[in-house]
Amino acid sequence: MKKLFFVSALSLFGCAAFAQDAAVNKALVDGFRKDKEKSDKDATDPKASAKAAFWLERAKLYENIALQGSEVDSSAAKTALEAYKKVVELDVTKKGEPGKSSKEASNVLAGGEGTQLFNAFVKQGAEKYQAKNLAGALEMFEAAQGINQKDTLASLYGGIAAQQLDKKDVAKSSFEKYTANGGKDPSVFYGLAQLYRSENNFDKAIETLNKGLVQSPGNKDLKAEVVNILLASGKEDQAIKELEALAAADPKNTQNVVNLAILYDNMYRTATDKVKQLSAKAGAGANAAGAAEKNLAAEKDKIAVYDGEVKRISALIKKQPKNADLKRQLADVTAKKKESTEAIAKLEGEVKAAQEASKGQDVAGAQKELAEAKAKQKEASDKAIENYKKALEIDATNYDALYNLGVFYFNEAVQLKGEVDNMNMTEYQQRGKEVEGRVCGKFKKAKPYFEKAIQAKDEAEAKDNLTNLNGVLEQFAAKGVACIEE
CATH class of the missing domain: 1.20.58 (Methane Monooxygenase Hydroxylase; Chain G, domain 1)
Structure with missing residues (x-):
């Protein structure tokens, strides 16, 4: 899975879009420090702080510090933001309308063309993130989103920081803004779907993945995750349809075919349990x-x-x-x-x-329900075997296909043996030996798949199953049972 897929993206971001040379001009930084000290002192002067012009000058100073000299103040963008707001508050004409400075400040606060406050927040947010100050980084990215509602950069990085802080609601909100504003990175859609999945909001997770597939139609990770979430939400039939489409689109992809076989295998087991339950239910009458x-x-x-x-x-x-x-x-x-x-x-x-x-009892209704379950059981069985064998046609050494097919035949033999165990004396005399022969045949059918699985990958589970299987076949041989392979 890709739980932390955003980390590398942000570390790559660095400050490339805003960085200068490796060392910022010392004279410039010294100038920023001097101007900052004066501005901070004047901010406490009632006469100076009553003028919109002072606050506009202060806003621009701190904005430049954020963009070019963060070592002077790592949160300078926040001070610039508050100063611009102060300009809007103070610069009002006698008619109650915004003055020239107010209009300029409002344009900056709205992320107008050519303004830099948004960039100042993103830059200092990235710096805080790289310094592992995630909370500070998130604060900066959220402020940037407030300035430019249509941007994807701050919403992307805001979501990254929020996810790292395990603030899922904030992360979802940021990533939703990213996707709504035209963001196309498939990893964002994947990660957002994971957030919804963690809340069991499967419909929203699927919706998110489908939006990502609109942007990246061929993305295999998004398509595969659709299948995973459909399975997690209990929509097995729909998951199979999606995976069949994946297998058809990429017929040489062994894993897709194996996964499809496993889905049908699981469906077969579920149907088998259902048949047992319905048989037991019918057995009450x-x-x-x-x-x-x-x-x-x-x-x-x-x-x-x-x-x-x-x-x-x-x-x-x-x-x-x-x-x-x-x-x-x-x-x-x-x-x-x-x-x-x-x-x-x-x-x-x-x-x-x-x-x-x-x-x-509704005998007819019970029999109909049981017949339907048995039909589904057989269909799933046939499809599972078909796809395991199809996977082996693509890759004859695929361990999962070999091992699972061996287990499939082994389990079929165990189920059939249950018939023999439940026979009375008369039934056994009539057909017990024949059924035992078929049981032996299914056990024997599983053997080469376990042997080839061990050759493909030296796994203990396959070895243990083969040992048990050989023991069973020896017992049949000792009883003189002839194996009947179907």
Whole structure:
């Protein structure tokens, strides 16, 4: 980010616009000191200080000190300003109209053409800034802005000083004046947007950046910050549109494509969470009934198994009527069958209750919402993979694209494994092995991306993930699961 982007700008400013040679003529400075002492003494003289001519002369003296001899008085511009105001106050005709001196002073105070008071304030403000007197510098720059309302120089430097002092409101006001008066420096628009962003005023931040883009249409920093602020404000869809435009305008810029993939990746994760939430919500009614029915079916499957065991053990007992172990086995199986029979009765009640609860729900509406979330989930998944791979076409060694794509496939495998974990005995017997094969396939698909990521950049996170992944694949191999890559 560019939090302190203004500092170098002001230090470069120096006093180039107003500076003389390295050493100001000593005689001139001595003259300023002498004239200043006399003017300061006369300012306390009631007779001299009652004349507008005195104040006009004093104003011009201090203005020249500010422009040519700041070592005599580092705040001479302020004294000049007050003296010019005094001229306007005193030089009034009998008709109540401004006199000649008053008109001249008013022209200076308004920053009229050819006048120098504005420059005097800017120069002494810059000197104070370079001496690290930020408060003094800000005072000077604000006074300069008051003299010339249409200038961009004092508003720029006033904003810089205010920002350094963490006076955000003053900084915003100064930078707004800069932009309103036609200032074009993109870093100012960027910095002003950051000030608004820090207040969560995202709309104003975006508006500021767009104004900057009018002045600098091709500026990549401003365009990228629009995306960042849209994301910070929760406008993910709009951020994606902006970033897609950036990627289209600069198709060889790998970072734009990677960032776009990451946005879609984030959208996929958000959509996945939404699918889980909606599934859980639906599970309170119709899906709860389905879950209860599955549990009931599983218990009934157990009864069939127990009946088979009872039949088998009973046949053995007929042949070995004195075998105590067989009698114990029969007793255990009979007890377990009784437990399952009692569980079945309980589950039948849960099924009935869940079915009744589902009647009061908008099943169709819930299913529609869930279908929409799943569609968004799939679209985001496809777009994320597409853009990660597009980034790798541009730069096959891009670490972020390699690592994130590996993580993407790894997480997909974990989610799919959740299906296997939630299967009952019957479901697992029907399709458990096939799904496990697909789970293994997705884990295997992630492996080359982690390996290439490590080759591109020796990072611990990629190494740790690859170690975990290899351990998972070894477990599948030990179980004899054939990996099915899709």
